[in-house]
Amino acid sequence: MKHRIVVLGAGYAGAFAAGNLARRLSPSDIEITVVNAVPDFVERMRLHQLATGQDLAFRKLADVFAGTGVRLRLARVTGVDPGRRTVTVTGEDGDGELAYDTLLYALGSSVAHHGVPGVTEYAFDVTGRSSALRLRERLAGLGEGGTVLVVGEGLTGIETATEFAESRPDLSIALAARGELGAWLSPKARRHLRHAFDRLGITVHEHTGIEAVEPTRAIAADGTSIPADVTVWSAGFAVHPIAAASGLEVAETGQIAVDRTMRSVSHPDVYAAGDCAYAIGENGRPLPMSCASAGFTNMQATAAIIARLTGSEVPTTGLKYHGNHISLGRRDAIFQMVDRDVRSRSWYLGGRTAARLKSGVLKGAGWGIAHPTFGMPKRKRRLATASDRAGVRAAA
Ligand SMILES: Cc1cc2nc3c(=O)[nH]c(=O)nc-3n(C[C@H](O)[C@H](O)[C@H](O)COP(=O)(O)OP(=O)(O)OC[C@H]3O[C@@H](n4cnc5c(N)ncnc54)[C@H](O)[C@@H]3O)c2cc1C
Missing domain, CATH: 3.50.50.60 (FAD/NAD(P)-binding domain)
Structure with missing residues (x-):
């Protein structure tokens, strides 16, 4: 039987994590399913542009994951039962249930x-x-x-x-x-x-x-x-109430409480990344809900999942908060760095250069997700031996 990894949400955190897991783990041992409510990879960072009438082409998730072995389930997640290790979904095929051995929860956020x-x-x-x-x-x-x-x-x-x-x-x-x-x-x-x-x-x-x-x-x-x-x-983001309702330990914000490796502190076979993870950064403060945090947290979560499943030491990857890059229309922007205490540094970058840089960041984030097989290692990692795998499951 293969180890079932279910990834909830295919936004910046979930889509990248699913591609990364598929790139590194052998399909002989692992089955990866991504559940997402809509068929496209929606670049949330461009939604204010979409609202003004700009034409933005969002990639189909089916194309993004083609050839990776990742299964895509288009459905809305309605609940998680961490005791039974199941997720309930509803979609065009009606209601359903998915069983998992490892869950990566990355449902993002919506308006507060x-x-x-x-x-x-x-x-x-x-x-x-x-x-x-x-x-x-x-x-x-x-x-x-x-x-x-x-x-x-x-x-x-x-x-x-x-x-x-x-x-x-x-x-x-x-x-x-x-x-x-x-x-x-x-x-x-x-x-x-x-x-x-x-x-x-x-x-x-x-x-x-x-x-x-x-x-x-x-x-x-x-x-x-x-x-x-x-x-x-535009008065902030709020997370979906699914995590809190499921019995996973959450912070006051409703975000899933995780340890340094993005593993749920209450349910070790559950990981969280992106806006819905209450992750403490290297400066000792909660990481802000942002694309950058989605990048750092999904890298840490996937590194931890891979290490635990393959029986190697869990690495710690960076959990940083460098600053903010704010678009001011298409031709102007501000890039403001912050220090460890999240105080703005006196140096900032502004104007067209900052706007071009921001445009490059947006393109880079979209490109990285759209090309999950880029840099595919020649040999994918196998899970630890069958008995180790059983041990991993028991530990999880
Ligand atoms: C207009 C705008 C501009 C922004 N600009 C910036 C910026 O410049 N820099 C920056 O760092 N951040 C920016 N952000 C914030 C950034 O977009 C988010 O922090 C980032 O998208 C979080 O990534 P995520 O993967 O956690 O969530 P998301 O990208 O929101 O992905 C969540 C995914 O889960 C799916 N989903 C949600 N609920 C369900 C459900 N019940 N069932 C199934 N699927 C579901 C969604 O369809 C989506 O695919 C901006 C946000 C907005 C709205």
């Missing part, structure tokens, strides 16, 4: 509503492809002078507001910030950001927490009403 009234009913977001497409349709129907309010001064809020302002100069774009715009940036980078907002004509409402969203306006905590034909909610 924070319970604010009206967000679910009236606000748009760019955290998933379907919501970005809904917003794209709404923006396309918005005539000259239409008002758009982006709520949230985090990275996604900044990227969204600047992308919209650059591609739709006929609209009136505003951003509501709870604090001050770019407060965490170095003074020079912050000046750069403010200059970009001025250049693009974006109105900034600072110290403005939005407490309700209505069809044509948003209401701030002090009662101020901000007109908005379209409100885009």
Whole structure:
């Protein structure tokens, strides 16, 4: 019987991890199944671009995994039973159950509503492809002078507001910030950001927490009403409640609590990577939900899975947080490095060079996932002997 590895989610973390496992482990011993809700590899980092109407071609996951031996199951995960080592799914084929020996949970995240009234009913977001497409349709129907309010001064809020302002100069774009715009940036980078907002004509409402969203306006905590034909909610990411409901130990955020090797602290045959993992970085702080963290955590998870299954020493790979690379439309960006305490360093890179670099990072991430067989080792690793394998299972 083969060792069944099931990977939940084929985003940046899951798709890369599945390809990596297939590249390194022998198909004689291992069966890898990836479960994903949609047939494409969705580059979430480009969803604000998609919302503005840019044509983006997302690769079919079936093409990505062709020739790798990875089985693709298109279905929505509805639950995990770590006691029985099963996953329940629902899809076009109806409801089903998948059994696993090792599970890699990488279901990512979606928009965080924070319970604010009206967000679910009236606000748009760019955290998933379907919501970005809904917003794209709404923006396309918005005539000259239409008002758009982006709520949230985090990275996604900044990227969204600047992308919209650059591609739709006929609209009136505003951003509501709870604090001050770019407060965490170095003074020079912050000046750069403010200059970009001025250049693009974006109105900034600072110290403005939005407490309700209505069809044509948003209401701030002090009662101020901000007109908005379209409100885009960019106030953070939240993880799916599946992990918490399954009995896996989770952090307050609902992310799966993992050890240094990305192994669940409560269920050793479960690993987590990407946005849904509560992973502590080398600086002693939780890694932020980001593509970079998805890269580091999936590399660590796959290295640990391979080592444990093949009976070798588990390596520790890097879990770093270098900084943020923020697009400001297609022709400008800010690359801000941070120190160990997540304080911005005084040095930053801005302008066209930073934009070109960011474009290269996005392309590189997509390319790496689309070419899982690149660098395929000549000999794949076999599992440890049958008795060792039984031991690995028992230990798991
Ligand atoms: C507009 C935008 C811009 C961003 N820009 C940046 C940036 O510049 N830099 C950066 O580092 N990060 C950025 N991020 C954050 C980054 O995209 C995420 O941190 C990253 O996608 C996390 O990777 P992941 O694999 O954990 O999750 P995801 O990429 O979200 O993948 C999760 C996968 O799981 C699937 N899935 C979800 N639920 C289910 C289910 N129930 N059943 C089956 N399948 C399911 C999804 O379809 C998806 O394929 C941005 C995010 C957004 C929205």
